[in-house]
Amino acid sequence: MTLRASPKALLSMAALALLGAAALASWRPAPSAPAPPEPPPPAPATLSPTEGPAAGAPVQPEVMTVEGEDYRVHVIAFRLANAHFEVVDVEMSRDVAGVLERTRASFVINGGFFDRQRRPEGLVVVDGRELAPLAPSLGGGVLVVSGGRAALHDAAGFVLSPGAHLAVQGLPRLVVSGSRNVRSDGGPRAERTALCVLDRGRRMEAIVARGDRAQSGPTLGLLADMLVARGCEQALNLDGGPSTGVAWREDGGAREMAPRGPIRHAIAVRLDP
Template sequence: MTAVVPAVPPEFTAPLRASREPRRRRLGRDVARSGTASRTEEFPLAENESVTSILDGLEEPAALRHLPESRLQAVADAVRAEMIDAVSVTGGHLGSGLGVVELTVALHHVFDTPDDRIIWDVGHQAYPHKILTGRRDRIRTLRQGGGLSGFTKRSESVYDPFGAAHSSTSISAGLGMAVARDLDVAEAKAAGREAPKRRNVVAVIGDGSMSAGMAYEAMNNAGALHSRLIVILNDNDMSIAPPVGAMSAYFARLASGGTYRSLRETAKQLGQLLPKALYQRAAAAEEYARSLVVGGGTMFEEMGFHYVGPAPAVAAPDAARAGAPCAAVQAQGESFTVCTVDLRRQRVRLFWLGADGLPYASLGSLAARQGAGLSFAMNAGMYDKGQAPVGLYVEDGREMKPVSTANGPGNFHLKPNGVFYVKGERAGVLDTARYLKAKVKPDFATQSGPMLVIDGQIHPKISADGPSQKIRNGVGTRDDGRTAVFAISERPVTFGAFARLFRDDLGCRNALFLDGSVSSLYAPNLGRSDLSRPLGPMVGAVAR
């Protein structure tokens, strides 16, 4: 479970502070003050393209997900202009919608709605959501007889999974959906059927709504049930009335500095070298120390949530990037970081040698050379002392090391081992024999071992919970062939627990072990860049 705290720039709320002159006359100035006109140089409109014409053809979020990140701010600006114009005609909740424009664009760009559920607390801030989910042509019927509801409404759209028009109900609704999802998966597995897609459930709640007891009751239950649920706390001071009380002041004090996060990751890596009992005590001490440094910012984690934030006010591309691809996951009684990549929106590729012909050798070096386009990276297969891959390695269609079918000691040779490969917008994991038989011509491929999951079955030589415990990382793919899932454990885990993570919790029928002990992650949205011994091949995601 994750709680994210984004803030919204003051200029997005400018129309609320404008003078009470006629709405139609004020529209152009409101749009400019909210940021649209000032951004046209950075996100130029095409010839003959109006501010809102970019929305033509974006009737459903699926179309939005195919846009490059560079166009998302233009979409947000157009949504803001469309909403202001509509509300100038119909009346309604303007400020609450203005406070979530970038967030709304980012959510529909990152999550696979309507399969993934987005629940808007109260629902009065959902005007941008309605514009992007097939209701733009009716947006000027808001709050009119026979027109669109001023709130989310289940009978109105499949994109509205919950309707309330009352505050503080979103977390409990989301928890119910998350539990139902988990029961469906468990029932399918018990009956020997293919498990349904494990959809995400996201609850978006404002700082005003978070002051109600119902929200905390839901968080308390969520922490006890351990169902995967994402809660976004939109702390932007944009309640219907000014938020008051101790909780509002508490949110205002929350802080999370990048320097502290970097130091925390370094200390955590050093702590992983300690015996398990000492590591656990060190982790508990870190939580206590963080509460002193951050000023009490671990309340959410005390309730069972993994807290990420606060995220500063950001433009739409940055908001989308902050939501993907890496997040904390609690599963199998352990903590993991999981990075999920949709290959239709991001390109997964391998890295070994730089332009100078030398190995990148570290995540920091790779990140410095790739720049902001690298959304995550981790080590990608076993290597020898010179950082050369032990088995197959293909980069940009060129085979730089051949497939290894040799026998030998160590995890790599625990047969069947396997290959993770990428070809265009598709990715797969196959055991080595099947990979050779399929005669795949990949753009990128790396060989490692052992396989963790093979056609939904745990590797036959992996015991349920053996004695070996190490920090581990691996990769799996979903049946659609377009989703690659990378995971790293936060502390030493068994092979059995790691394999079950991919099969039972991440929905991967095929998964491959990449390495242990040296396992490392670069995840800028989490403020993380792990240190390690020199690395060989690495895998990462970059913008298409």
């Protein structure tokens, strides 16, 4: 059966359609609520100063040339009353510049010797902590810093007194009681590192003899004569040859003469600003 709408019903439906179309035409979405303002960006964090001691005072090495020789001698002089020592195991690397930054030192030099197994050879003590034991077979001497004074002792029968800030064994003792302690002028030429004691132990000089070639440098006898001429009262030879290296902090940056070969220990010295 087919249903048919009456004309009146059709008119009503048309009217409703027209009203719906008009309503749709006039409809506008209700304005949405304004978005909450974005929070302001956080203020830059204030970083606390780097923990640990302030960076050491910069140094200006004295650089000496030796007539007729192809090496130069860098000398860093300092007073022991203003010095703080640290010895760092660099694990057979050449990274004296890294030690300079990590310890915030004024300068860093290579330390003592190591054996064929790359173990430290010779006494090393810092602030009462022994990093390596005395090596009687090595001989040489032990340089001790205690109470703001430095003294060089014969390694034979040496016994360390309590309270030492630094003790390092090396060989040979280049200068003893202001006099040369090396018998011969001979021996190989090599790059050298040494510590010199002056002013009755109140001052020290770190001596680094380096050339442009690995084999350039003084003999031990020539180095001893040079240190006597500088007024050294005591002086100890540290590891040399390819182990010789130094890094220092200067105004505006840092400088480095890295060792040509790996080293076991580096001696960092931080000087009060």
